[in-house]
Structures are given as C-alpha cells and as structure tokens.
Amino acid sequence: MSELHTLIGKPWRKPSFIKRPWLRWALMLGFAAYLIAAYMTIDVNWSRVYEGLERGKKFILAFTSPDFTTRSSDIYAGMVESIIMTIASSVVGIAISIPIALGAARNIAPLPIYLICRSIIAISRALQEIIVAILLVAIFGFGPLAGFLTLSFATIGFLSKLLAEGIESMDKVQAEAIKASGARWTQWINYGVQPQVMPRLIGLSIYRLDINFRESAILGLVGAGGIGATLNTAFDRYEYDTAAAILMIIILIVMALEYLSGVIRARVQ
Amino acid sequence: MPVEEIKGQKIWQRRSGRESLAHWVMWLIGVAVFAYCWQQISASTTWFFVWDAPRIADDIWTRATPPRWEYITQLGKPIWDTLNIATLGTIFSLILAVPVAFLAAHNTTPSRFFIRPIALLIIVSTRSINSLIWALLLIAIIGPGVFAGVIAIAIRSIGFCAKLLYEAIEEIDQTQVEAITATGASRWQVMAYGIVPQILPAFAGIAVFRWDINIRESTVLGLVGAGGIGLQLSSSLNVLAWPQVSLILLVILAAVVISEWVSAKVRGAII
DSSP states (O other), X not given: OHHHXXXXXXXXXXXXXXXOHHHHHHXXXXXXXXXXXXXXXXXXXXXXXXXXXXXXXXXXXXXXXXXXXTTHHHHXXXXXXXXXXXXXXXXXXXXXXXXXXXXXXXXXXXXXXXXXXXXXXXXXXXXXXXXXXXXXXXXHOSSHHHHHHHHHHHHHHHXXXXXXXXXXXXXXXXXXXXXXXXXXXXXXXXXXXXXXXXXXXXXXXXHHHHHHHHHHHHHGGGTSSXXXXXXXXXHHTTOHHHHHHHHHHHHHHHHHHHHHHXXXXXXXX | OOEEEETTEEEEOSSOHHHHHHHHHHHHHHHHHHHHHHHHHHHTSOHHHHHTHHHHHHHHHHHHOSOOGGGGGGGXXXXXXXXXXXXXXXXXXXXXXXXXXXXXXXXXXXXXXXXXXXXXXXXXXXXHSOHHHHHHHHHHHHXXXXXXXXXXXXXXXXXXXXXXXXXXXXXXXXXXXHHHHHTTOOHHHHIIIIIHHHHHHHHHHHHHHHXXXXXXXXXXXXXXXXXXXXXXXXXXXXXXXXXXXXXXXXXXXXXXXXXXXXXXXXXXXXX
C-alpha cells in the first residue's frame, strides 16, 4: 500500500536497460572516453577520401553495367576453382569432423579423448582462414591444394563444435533403448545417436558449404587458389566493371546456396 | 516398416529396397563429384613441393622459434588500431543495420512488396562478401589506412546484424505492441515503447557477438593495407622475418581469445 502511495502522482518513467545507475554511468562515461580517444588517434586523410568519392560513384555505377565478357575465361577458371575447392574441402572437412565431434561429446567419449578433441576444435577455431592459408601456401606452394587444406581445417573447428553440442543435447532415452537391446558400440552410434543428430548434421554441412564458398573467394589474395586472385587483379587495375561482375556472381551463388539450404533444412527437420 | 524375408523369417530393415537404391545412387553421385574435384585440385598442384612440405614446415618452425619478444613494443599502436577498427566498425554497422532490420522484418516493414526485398538484398549482398574484399575495394576508392578498415568492417557487418535483428523483431510478443497501440500511441511511440524494449537484449547480444567476430576479422585486414596489426604481419612476411611473424600470430591469438572471453561474459550477463 505504501509502495502505491509513493508512486501515485509521479509520472511514469521508462526503466533503463542497465538497472544499476553507477554501472550505467560508468559504462557511458568509459564509452564516451574511448570514442574520443579512438577519434583522436585515427588520422583520416579527408581530402583523399573526398577524391575517392568519384571512384566510389564509378564503382557503384559499374554494377549497372558489369563486364562479364572481357575477362570471361579468367572469371570462369577462377569460379570453377573456387567451387571445386569448396566441394572438396567441405567433403573432407565433414568426414574428419564427424569422429572429432563424437570424441568431443562428453556423453559419448571418455575424458582423455574429450580433452584431445576439444583442443583440436579450439585450435582450429582460433586460427583464421587467411592466416592458415598464408602458412599453408608457404609450406605447400601456390595453388588450390593450400586453399583446400585451409578450408578443410576451418570446417573441422566449426562443424565438430556444433555437432558435438548437438550430440550432447540428444535424447538419452533412445540411445539407452538401443543399448539395452544388446547393440555393439558401432551399432549404438549408428542406430541410437546418428538418427537423432542427422538433421542437424545436414543443416550444418550445407551452412558450412555456404561459408566455405564465401571464404574461398578471399583465399586467392594470398595465392591459395580460387576467384580471389582474379578479383584482386581487377581491383588493382581499377577495372571496376569486371570486379562488379565477379562480386555479382559471388552474391548470386551465395543467394542460391542460402535458398537451397533453407529448402533442405526445412525438409530434413 | 520395411522387412526382408530370409528363409521364411521376417527381419527388420532400416530402409525399403527403393529407398536404399536412392541412397546408393546419391552416394555414387557424391563420390563421383568429389573424385572429379580432387582430380582437378591434384592436376593444378606441384606435387614435388607437397612431398617436400615436411622439410619446409620444419625449416619455417626452426626459423620462427623463439618469437622475437622485443618486437612487442612496436605492436602497441597496431593493436589499438585493430581495436578501433573493430569497435568503430561495429558501431557504424549497427547504426546502419537498425533501419535495415526494421525495413526487413515483415511486421514492421512499410511495404512488403517493394521495400522488404530491397532490405533483404542489402542484407544478403553485404553478408556474402568477405570483409577483406570490402577492404580491397575501399582501399582502391578511399586509399589505404584505418578508415578504410572501419568502413569495410561496418559494411560487412550490416547484413549479419540486420539479419539477426530482424529475426528478433519478427519474434516479438504482439500483445505488448497492441497494448501500446490501444493507448493511442503514434507509430513512433509504438516503436519506442512496444517494440524496442523487447528487442533491446537481443540487440545488445548481437552487438557484442559481432564485435567479437570483428576483432578477428580486423586482425587480418592489414594484409591488404587497411590498417591494424595485419599491416605488421604482412610487412614481416614480406621480409621473411619469421620470429616477428610468430610473435604477431601469438598476439593475434591472444586478442581473439580475450575478445571471445569478453563477449561470452557480456552475453552471459545480458541473457
């Protein structure tokens, strides 16, 4: 009742997102201080930026008249190489990540195996594709093999982690029922675990295929094969119409893959 | 239930004959495609280099260890630049992503047939192009430097943030919006009091999550000249200063781990 009395007559105020006032003010002040410091230390050459706007306009206009023809053989070769790298690395990456995912699920694997598999995942996730690609190009030489290995390596971290989470959150009852029927370990995995995580595995695999294609577009920048090298050359020579054509192809393929993954995921789930 | 009869006894089968045939054909096509891809990769590989790889890897390892620890004094400014690229890029991208998300969500979009497809196109096209490519493009347009990196990260993140945000907007509780509308609130008041409070936690989560990803991405933007620690990495690689390269890689690794930890903590506090 007294609580009501204190409220009556006072206008309502929107509650803040962060409840504690001191924390709210500290965060705001710290953020403002950071913004000022960041602004002071970034030196932007505004005249250069202003000059660049003309080129920016040209680039945007290039999208209205993309040039698919002059460099069509380069674009075609690069695209095919990107797609090949994407498919091969997705297949190998998925094949390797399934046993690692089994090992990284605490409800299936014993502790030592769990720790080993989890550390493999952590390493693969912490290293970025492009850095791995640089190292692998230095080791294996230029070409799509380095790109293929990079993408396979990156796939392992992504897929194993998410698949292991799926296995850990599966329904224990079904797995137990299979075990109770006297199944061997392989049968248990095949009939008790696999059917439960299969929709997730398919969904994740297609999503990773999509990511691998996007990543394969940049691996060419460091010499690991794919469309990136062609794109880089196009930018270096200010051939915006060719660059626009390549970017449009990439966007179209990604859109198609996204649509496909939506359809497939809707079917399996 | 598919069964097979062997010597008069019914045995359970997982798939019927037709299903297993379809499966078999699918696997055959898959294996054929993979074999073709592998053959193509193999054809454009110099196998001599590959067989030589263990020696080269060993050689690089001996050159790269131990890291040149003194070099860390020169990495302060690049790390600060990297942090700025990620943070300012995230802020800009959020400023741009919020209107796009409201235009893309089917319960807030002003026009489902004209504006929503445009917003979705913006989301897909910014998402499907890697930040390194955006950086290449922006360097050609506005010149190398941190600013190009900030803009590259900002553009790249629009699609990601807007996509997650519009999904959050589509999942809001409609009764709260109705309640605010029933008080006679204007369109903007409904937005501010009915929709925004519901998506604010999701928004904060998305912002921190994307910031974490952006830290990762901004560490390598320097490879194409867009500022940050990647510049040091690329110049060290160019002069084959492997001890410096290994130190930079360690610093990048530490930055990634720390940012992931911070983002996990903050998201844990929000949700």
